[in-house]
Amino acid sequence: MPGLLSRERIIAGPGFNRWLVPPAALAMHLSIGMAYGLSVFWRPLSQTIGITQPAPEDWKVSTVSLTFSIAIFFLGSSAAVFGRWMERVGPRKAGVAAACCWGGGFLVAAVGARTHQIWLIWLGLGVIGGCGLGLGYISPVSTLIKWFPDRRGLATGMAIMGFGGGAMIGAPLGDRLMRHFASPTSVGVWQTFVVLGVIYFIAMMAGAFGYRIPRPDWKPEGWRPKVEARSMVTSRNVHLDQAWKLPQFWALWGVLCLNVSAGIGVLGMASPLIQEMFGGKLIGVPATLAQLTAEQKLDVASIAAGFTGLLSLANIIGRLGWASLSDLIGRKRTYMIFFALGAVMYALVPTAGRLGLLPVFVIIFVIILTMYGGGFSTIPAYLADIFGTQFVGAIHGRLLTAWSVAGLLGPGLVNYIREFQLDRGVAPADAYNVTMYVLAALLVVGFLCNLAVRPVEPKYYLGDHESGAGAAGSMAGKGAQ
Amino acid sequence: MTESPQEDEARATGGTSWFVLALAWIGVGVPMLWGVWMTLKKAALLFR
Numbered sequence: 001m002p003g004l005l006s007r008e009r010i011i012a013g014p015g016f017n018r019w020l021v022p023p024a025a026l027a028m029h030l031s032i033g034m035a036y037g038l039s040v041f042w043r044p045l046s047q048t049i050g051i052t053q054p055a056p057e058d059w060k061v062s063t064v065s066l067t068f069s070i071a072i073f074f075l076g077s078s079a080a081v082f083g084r085w086m087e088r089v090g091p092r093k094a095g096v097a098a099a100c101c102w103g104g105g106f107l108v109a110a111v112g113a114r115t116h117q118i119w120l121i122w123l124g125l126g127v128i129g130g131c132g133l134g135l136g137y138i139s140p141v142s143t144l145i146k147w148f149p150d151r152r153g154l155a156t157g158m159a160i161m162g163f164g165g166g167a168m169i170g171a172p173l174g175d176r177l178m179r180h181f182a183s184p185t186s187v188g189v190w191q192t193f194v195v196l197g198v199i200y201f202i203a204m205m206a207g208a209f210g211y212r213i214p215r216p217d218w219k220p221e222g223w224r225p226k227v228e229a230r231s232m233v234t235s236r237n238v239h240l241d242q243a244w245k246l247p248q249f250w251a252l253w254g255v256l257c258l259n260v261s262a263g264i265g266v267l268g269m270a271s272p273l274i275q276e277m278f279g280g281k282l283i284g285v286p287a288t289l290a291q292l293t294a295e296q297k298l299d300v301a302s303i304a305a306g307f308t309g310l311l312s313l314a315n316i317i318g319r320l321g322w323a324s325l326s327d328l329i330g331r332k333r334t335y336m337i338f339f340a341l342g343a344v345m346y347a348l349v350p351t352a353g354r355l356g357l358l359p360v361f362v363i364i365f366v367i368i369l370t371m372y373g374g375g376f377s378t379i380p381a382y383l384a385d386i387f388g389t390q391f392v393g394a395i396h397g398r399l400l401t402a403w404s405v406a407g408l409l410g411p412g413l414v415n416y417i418r419e420f421q422l423d424r425g426v427a428p429a430d431a432y433n434v435t436m437y438v439l440a441a442l443l444v445v446g447f448l449c450n451l452a453v454r455p456v457e458p459k460y461y462l463g464d465h466e467s468g469a470g471a472a473g474s475m476a477g478k479g480a481q
Numbered sequence: 482m483t484e485s486p487q488e489d490e491a492r493a494t495g496g497t498s499w500f501v502l503a504l505a506w507i508g509v510g511v512p513m514l515w516g517v518w519m520t521l522k523k524a525a526l527l528f529r
Contacts, residue, residue, distance in 0.1 A: 017497035023505035030509060162509070168516030210505065306526035313520055362527065 007090030012212040018147040018220075024210025025140030025159035028095055031200040031207070032102055032136040033166015035075070036312075038068055038125065040171045044178055044187040048116055051187060059118055067109075067126045069407070074130025076404030079138050082131075083397025084240055086138060091393075094139040095208025101132025103201025110193035136204060137163065137400070141380045142393030143213055149389070150223045152381035153331075157323025160377035164316040170196070232332055232453075236461040237388030243395045246460060248386050251452040255335055256379050257402035257409070258446030262342065262439040263315075263372025265410030266365070269418075269432075270311050271304040276428040277353040277361070288429060307362065314369035322374025323381065331382035332453060338371040339447035346440035350433040386456060413438060 003009065012018075045064040049055040086094040105128040112120025140159050148155035177195055181188030225235050243249050266273065280287035282303045283296060292300065326334040345364045352361040383399065384392045414435050421431040 015497060017502055020497050020502055020505055023509045026509040026513075030512065162513075165513055165516055168520050169512045172516070172519045206508075303526050306524045309520045309523040310527060313517065313524065 005093040022158045024207045026162040027207030029162030033163040034170030037167030037171030070126030071130035072407045075133040078131040078134030079397035079400040083394030087394045091139045091211045098132045098136030099204030103197045105129030106197030110190040113190035138397045153323035153326040156380040157320040157377040161319040233385040237390035240391040240394045253402045254449035259375035260406035261410035265414040268411045311369045314366040315373040318370025318373035319377040323377035335450040339443045343440040343443040349436040
């Protein structure tokens with residue numbers, strides 16, 4: 001009898017509806033997507049001793065916010081390291097491990113917040129939680145691609161949309177819980193961590209137990225792969241050990257890294273960017289940000305928070321929209337649009353700012369952020385098209401190291417160039433102009449990387465007897481629909 | 482004829498009722514809609 005978490009246990013039987021898999025994947029991704037919302041805890045965590053204001057013994061915001069960088073680093077690393085294991089043991093075991101890591105990470109961090117030990121917060125949410133992020137991120141991707149060979153983009157877009165949307169739920173929920181638990185002796189963070197840890201554990205376990213895999217020869221009813229018409233889509237498979245040695249893998253690594261670098265750079269700086277570029281114009285006052293009163297600055301900050309929220313929505317919509325569109329126009333063309341249109345959009349930002357065209361500025365950033373999100377959600381389908389579906393989960397895991405690099409490169413570039421400009425005496429409103437041109441140049445390089453993506457040479461594909469050997473067992477029932 | 486345990490298991494996991502399908506989508510859809518609503522409320526400040 002196969003174990004409860006084993007791969008054989010979750011092979012779909014007759015009559016299984018494949019549309020049950022996306023909500024399971026969403027439950028996983030909506031939970032781990034809270035990684036983007038962790039910033040709601042940084043300020044309260046910097047006042048755990050002083051409660052109403054930071055005490056000398058309290059941590060600095062920069063100290064606690066380091067947790068996010070650690071988590072993203074471990075996301076990429078664990079996805080790369082455990083991708084092969086996940087392909088072997090199946091998505092349910094990987095999903096359960098992810099639930100234990102992410103939920104458990106919150107509990108460890110709760111102990112850290114309660115006992116005021118920063119290393120426990122870094123260990124809990126950063127290292128253990130980060131591994132949960134990596135495992136949770138890749139666990140449904142390969143399964144969805146196998147269930148939706150006819151709509152790979154839509155399927156992965158639905159799941160990865162959840163990662164973008166997790167913070168929309170988790171951040172306001174965390175805020176409300178902290179207010180609920182706050183008292184004269186506590187900022188309410190450790191209690192909130194405990195509650196969130198339990199909620200996320202349950203949601204992710206539900207997702208993991210909702211995963212089902214199709215039998216290897218399963219296809220949607222009436223669907224025939226169109227490999228002849230679209231040479232960029234293969235029906236064969238490249239082994240993981242071979243795939244990462246091929247130029248196609250590194251071209252796609254560059255595609256993801258450059259697309260994410262540009263987007264993540266502006267996403268992290270969206271709030272100060274709009275405030276410094278438009279200043280008082282945001283509230284109808286003809287003045288720079290520095291000339292505003294404290295009260296006016298608060299109003300401007302609220303509007304900037306609204307701008308950031310809008311960008312989060314654009315990011316989510318892009319994840320579903322662009323990935324779905326890529327099913328119709330092809331992955332390569334989709335990334336061509338990201339890089340070409342993106343470069344033009346970034347280059348237009350300084351002009352929109354200089355002319356004070358706020359609606360144009362907002363539209364430009366909304367478009368940019370849809371393409372940032374679309375880049376994440378389209379890449380698994382692109383990998384499946386080029387390398388086949390058999391090892392796509394593990395290959396995707398290795399490709400996510402590009403995200404780790406981009407997480408450092410993008411914000412680093414934006415911050416460094418801004419500081420450099422300010423040091424040279426450039427006005428804050430103009431300090432982002434060069435940055436935008438540099439980000440546009442990054443996208444041009446990304447365009448070239450995408451151009452370099454070609455079909456894999458036939459000699460690298462697995463033979464028919466090897467292909468499918470590691471896939472789901474052949475004992476599945478028939479007629480899954 | 483005796484079926485293998487895997488076949489038994491496959492049969493047991495098969496068959497999806499529309500109720501289960503709707504429940505699964507509501508389970509993830511409601512929190513998502515709440516999150517979108519909260520974000521839209523925040524974003525509305527930009528257009529005030």
